[in-house]
Amino acid sequence: AQSVTQLGSHVSVSEGALVLLRCNYSSSVPPYLFWYVQYPNQGLQLLLKYTTGATLVKGINGFEAEFKKSETSFHLTKPSAHMSDAAEYFCAVSATIYNQGGKLIFGQGTELSVKP
Amino acid sequence: DAGVIQSPRHEVTEMGQEVTLRCKPISGHNSLFWYRQTMMRGLELLIYFNNNVPIDDSGMPEDRFSAKMPNASFSTLKIQPSEPRDSAVYFCASRPGTNSYNEQFFGPGTRLTVL
Numbered sequence: 001a002q003s004v005t006q007l008g009s010h011v012s013v014s015e016g017a018l019v020l021l022r023c024n025y026s027s028s029v030p031p032y033l034f035w036y037v038q039y040p041n042q043g044l045q046l047l048l049k050y051t052t053g054a055t056l057v058k059g060i061n062g063f064e065a066e067f068k069k070s071e072t073s074f075h076l077t078k079p080s081a082h083m084s085d086a087a088e089y090f091c092a093v094s095a096t097i098y099n100q101g102g103k104l105i106f107g108q109g110t111e112l113s114v115k116p
Numbered sequence: 117d118a119g120v121i122q123s124p125r126h127e128v129t130e131m132g133q134e135v136t137l138r139c140k141p142i143s144g145h146n147s148l149f150w151y152r153q154t155m156m157r158g159l160e161l162l163i164y165f166n167n168n169v170p171i172d173d174s175g176m177p178e179d180r181f182s183a184k185m186p187n188a189s190f191s192t193l194k195i196q197p198s199e200p201r202d203s204a205v206y207f208c209a210s211r212p213g214t215n216s217y218n219e220q221f222f223g224p225g226t227r228l229t230v231l
Contacts, residue, residue: 032217043222051217094216102216108158
């Protein structure tokens with residue numbers, strides 16, 4: 001079975017500061033990992049994903065994440081926060097074996113606030 | 117493409133009434149997902165379909181909830197009878213193909229309030 005833990009339900013940073021949102025996963029098979037972002041009153045949209053290959057994945061809006069198998073982590077970072085980054089961020093994991101299902105398991109979400 | 121379309125965007129109803137939420141997935145997508153989001157429970161998968169066939173409905177809370185996908189371009193989520201604890205934002209998402217590494221595209225959601 002797969003699961004996701006996001007450390008910190010709320011993170012606050014100053015504009016221009018580093019953004020670090022933490023995600024740890026549990027999976028019995030090699031995982032596919034995702035970060036989605038949700039802006040207020042909107043649905044989720046994909047930021048980036050890891051499937052295979054390079055462990056450092058770059059996404060939209062300057063975000064990136066690194067898959068670390070030894071640490072079972074997939075933390076999301078951005079070197080310099082912008083006010084427009086304020087949103088809720090969800091980490092998700094899915095099974096890579098088809099008969100284990102094509103669904104995503106989402107974490108509880110981390111709300112990012114950016115202070116001017 | 118218009119993206120995933122959900123209707124209505126807001127629904128206010130009274131306890132005991134039937135509620136039907138509608139979703140039109142992105143054309144050509146093969147998988148469709150229904151989620152529920154609340155402050156207390158976060159984002160929960162209710163049910164998903166591959167090629168119009170329900171694959172996993174283990175997240176459906178109880179028999180009051182039912183979902184159908186009569187064709188590739190339409191799905192409904194019905195709650196009958198509705199209860200105040202069903203108040204939440206309900207999202208529909210669609211995905212090209214059936215592989216879990218493909219991106220899910222989310223609709224704008226339906227905000228349901230049951231009084």
